[in-house]
Amino acid sequence: MEINRRLWLKNVGLGIAGIGMTNMNSFASPLPLVSENVFDNLEPQNNFITLRSNENPYGPSPLARKAFADNLTLSNRYNWEIATQLISNLAVKNNVKDENILLGAGSTEILDLVAKFAASQKGNYVIADPSYEYWTATLDSLGLKKIKVPLNADKKIDLQAMLKAVDKDTKLVYICNPNNPTGTICERNELVNFVNNVPPTAIVLIDEAYLEFTKQQSLSGLISTHPNIVVAKTFSKIYGLAGARIGYAIADTTLINNLANLQSNTNNSVSVLSKLAAIASLKDNKFVSDCSSQNEIARKYTIDELQKLNCECIPSNTNFIYFSLTNYKKDYFQKLKDNNIEGTRIYVEQGKWTRITVGTMQEMKQFIKALQ
The missing domain is CATH 3.90.1150.10 (Aspartate Aminotransferase, domain 1)
Incomplete structure (x- = not known):
């Protein structure tokens, strides 16, 4: 499947106008944020408190909620052009090109696509222990050998030990930063040095699901010089869209195309409403x-x-x-x-x-x- 369907849409003059400016304008103007006390007044539903999956307890932003409500009638159409708009917005946000972005149904789909691509050749993958590894069942089932590297005494990812575990057969190195379940973060200069020393034959998958809770800069700026890096991002955490299932990958164009070839409907496993909510969420910095x-x-x-x-x-x-x-x-x-x-x-x-x-x-x- 060609990832350039979105480019074709631009060339024939579609773009975001295809969904109607009335719908887009419905959330273009900032709404006042809910009252100052909203964070203190939220009640647990049915007296049951869910503190399991690291979701945002405050829900989606007011702009995202309005996008959902105002655009329900678009659910009967595929609207590929909405993906085009979201991709462009994400490219601007991350200072990359549109061709460096791939959408997925949550970052989990991105991790799964990377796993499938990495496992196209037999070998091993390196992961910290403990780290977020539910998605690695795909790697295991496709025959890659798992190499677990224990955290250091401070419960941080031991980058030096991870690097020593990489060998000529390593196809993938996974870094969750900040790490789940420990909440620790790799210092950026150390992480950049780590990436510089991983052989180009191995994909370095950087999962930044929780990076927005920090002041640290994303590693997405390295993709122009490191064609083996994939940065996975999500709207599930700080944006409060876990149930909407929307994430994305940032990588070199060739690697993005390789991942897209494993997607049955490139950039469209995410619903129209989820894409619109993501577009709206990017506007709500407050x-x-x-x-x-x-x-x-x-x-x-x-x-x-x-x-x-x-x-x-x-x-x-x-x-x-x-x-x-x-x-x-x-x-x-x-x-x-x-x-x-x-x-x-x-x-x-x-x-x-x-x-x-x-x-x-x-x-x-x-x-x-x-x-x-």
Whole structure:
């Protein structure tokens, strides 16, 4: 399949006008952000608190919600030109060309496409342990050998050890930055040096799902000099569109085309409404900033309170916290169950390390109260 369908659309004069300017104008003007107290007043639905999957508890931005509501009637059309507009917006945001962007149904689809492409030749892949690895089932099923590299003593990705694990048979190196489940981040200069030393025969997949919670610059600027880099991005986290399923890859044009060839309908596995919500979300910088600020406040509160309960916490650069239950004397998981709170699992048995998503301040107060 040709990825250049979007270029063809431009050449024949389609573009965003194809969906009607009335629909686009419906969210072109900024809406006032919901009231100042909205972050304190959000109530858990059905008295059940979900702190499992690192979602944004504040939902999509007001502009994204309006885009959904105002454009429902477009759902009967494919509207490939909307993908063209979103790709152009993402290219501008990331200072790359349109040809360097590939859309996917969440960054999970991007990870899956990279896995399929990397596994076209037998070999191995290198991943930190623990890290986000649900998607690696594709690599395993296609025959690539998994090489796990333990984190260092500070629960950070050990880039030097990762580099030593790379050999002539390595087809893919995965770096989740910030890392899930630990919330730690690689210093950018160290990460750039790491990328510079990975052989060009191996793809370096940088998963930046949580980078918007930090001040660190994306590695997308390296794609012009490193044709083996893929940067995976998502609207699922700080933009609050996890259920809308929209993400994208940034890479060298040749690599983008190789990934697109594995997509049955290039740039169109994402719904029309999700694309429009993403376009709107990119306009709402204030909402993103407010979500980040509220996350920092709730995260600090939770870490402080967990430490009072003798739970060692790893400093987090994300919207979740990695902490140890070794010195917590009660039944943590039973406490969650008794209080209708959904958390996650033990990631590392030594130290009984687990992770909790940072919800609203009210949710985190209920979480702490449940543990006390």
